[in-house]
């Protein structure tokens with residue numbers, strides 16, 4: 001099989017949830033409520049893990065894209081919510097450099113990015129990162145291995161012009177991970193889960 005094309009497709013229901021929440025997105029809490037709803041629906045739909053992200057213009061507050069983790073839907077291990085959301089945003093705005101925009105973009109995520117998405121955030125050009133929380137709760141409750149994050153991850157982003165804010169509706173995000181952890185028959189798609197070391 002000489003397959004050369006690969007990719008993911010944002011499910012229609014993500015944009016439907018975004019539209020339904022539009023009037024609630026003017027506040028930090030409203031944005032995080034949408035992220036938590038998208039994360040839970042994503043598990044129910046079977047598309048991927050309980051993870052979601054938003055890109056928001058810092059000046060106008062306009063949301064460009066919402067995205068969810070699509071690892072299970074796509075069969076691609078790199079399609080975490082941040083990568084999906086950044087990619088959809090770049091496709092919609094027609095640029096690989098989100099740092100070139102007159103009104104800078106912030107990336108909102110329902111927890112601190114994993115090791116891969118930390119890098120993807122840097123490469124995208126977003127100028128801000130807002131997360132519900134950054135502690136060990138995600139890994140402890142869900143079983144996902146987020147990879148070797150630096151202790152000074154936030155300072156490293158700040159040093160590259162990406163502002164970092166942690167702690168919006170933290171308890172609600174943790175509750176999503178708790179419910180996911182209690183979900184029977186879930187696929188925790190860490191690689192190396194079967195076979196040899």
Ligand SMILES: [Zn+2]
Nearest residue numbers: 080114116117
């Ligand atoms: Zn990730």
